[in-house]
Amino acid sequence: MLPKFLKEVVLLGLFTTLVSCGSTEENSLSQTPTSTPTPQSTATGTLVLADVNKNAAAKLENFQPMADYLAARLEKFGIGVGEVKVAPDLDTMASLLKEGKVDIYVDSPYPAMIVSDKSGAEPILRRWKNGKGEYYGVIFTLAESEIDSLADLKGKMLAFEEPVSTSGYFLPLNTLLDADLKMVEKGSQNEAVAADEVGYVYSNDDENTIQWVLSGEVAAGAADYSFLEEIPAESRQALKILAETQKIARHLVIVRPGMDPELVQQIKTVLMEMNQTPEGKEVLTTFEETAKFDEFPVETSLDKMRQLYEQVEKK
Incomplete structure (x- = not known):
């Protein structure tokens, strides 16, 4: 299931709101x-x-x-x-x-x-x-977790970065859907997840996603592979990768x-x-x-x- 905003054309209404709130373009944009x-x-x-x-x-x-x-x-x-x-x-x-x-x-x-x-x-x-000329996303969980495959994510909560991220959302989402998993957006990481679905929330940052997995707030996460490589070795060793997405520019x-x-x-x-x-x-x-x-x-x-x-x- 995709976030609602991706299925609606909101350009005109949003832009009108920005203009009416600020009266000039400069009020709705940041610029030097x-x-x-x-x-x-x-x-x-x-x-x-x-x-x-x-x-x-x-x-x-x-x-x-x-x-x-x-x-x-x-x-x-x-x-x-x-x-x-x-x-x-x-x-x-x-x-x-x-x-x-x-x-x-x-x-x-x-x-x-x-x-x-x-x-x-x-x-x-x-x-x-x-x-880097190319990159990809990874789906990961705790190294000590009993989750060993994407199929094991059923009934669990997963964290994406944000709904406009290529490596932290879109590519991993596609990988999960290709695995025939039912993806359902949730309001928070504490919301119940049905046994036949994978719940997901947004952390708004790859660093938050990794921290949520390490602390057990979510069962798994998706992030840019390069970000995962840059975290401290101790934290990296505490995680295991379940899947990699395809590479993209x-x-x-x-x-x-x-x-x-x-x-x-x-x-x-x-x-x-x-x-x-x-x-x-x-x-x-x-x-x-x-x-x-x-x-x-x-x-x-x-x-x-x-x-x-x-x-x-x-x-």
């Missing part, structure tokens, strides 16, 4: 003060780089150097200013891309698919976030619909060459430890997400 054009450029056009996140302050700090770097290299398109916006949810991001108020959006394949399908935005590159770069193809090509060129210069590497490091951007069958990644989504809907 507009940067000044670089000393070498006289262009004043703005390139807007955006993300969806609840922690706006951290994203603004990490994204601004990247926005500035790109803007400084797009002068022939009249661009000399880099701006960052952080939207509160996927519906708002889709609206901003569709309306041309955001130029570039970067995210993992599942939310990228949702935003792309709602806005018409196009994927152009893969981003190696945290140095780590992050995708998406541009707004209707963008000038020459501008799109220049953005791709700038991003793919960043890891070849000291300045570019420095900005990549600031941009959440990005190793590089590269050509990749990004549309294939979204197609795979759509296929998985259809499978989930059917079940």
Whole structure:
């Protein structure tokens, strides 16, 4: 069973609510003060780089150097200013891309698919976030648990990260459904679970998911495999992996619909060459430890997400 919000089109109502509550777009979005054009450029056009996140302050700090770097290299398109916006949810991001108020959006394949399908935005590159080009999710439990397979999860409670997470929700959910398990969302980890179902709740963070499993608040959890590898050895040894999901591209770069193809090509060129210069590497490091951007069958990644989504809907 999917969360209700994935089955409803709420973009218009949500966006209207945000606008009416704040009277201006700035009240519904977090953004940095507009940067000044670089000393070498006289262009004043703005390139807007955006993300969806609840922690706006951290994203603004990490994204601004990247926005500035790109803007400084797009002068022939009249661009000399880099701006960052952080939207509160996927519906708002889709609206901003569709309306041309955001130029570039970067995210993992599942939310990228949702935003792309709602806005018409196009994927152009893969981003190696945290140095990784691909990733996957894992489903795990306590090492001492009597749960040894996915089938043993019947009658138990499981924790996902959040309903827009690729590795901490969507891929693991698909793996569980492929195992013919009846997945039922619960209001809390203390709610009763029927013997023929697997109950699930959201922890809102991979770290919380792991802690809930270690403390016995839930019987099992799903998380990004790399996060599980980074926890202390003692905690890692106290867990066992029941299943791994299929691998998917780590992050995708998406541009707004209707963008000038020459501008799109220049953005791709700038991003793919960043890891070849000291300045570019420095900005990549600031941009959440990005190793590089590269050509990749990004549309294939979204197609795979759509296929998985259809499978989930059917079940």
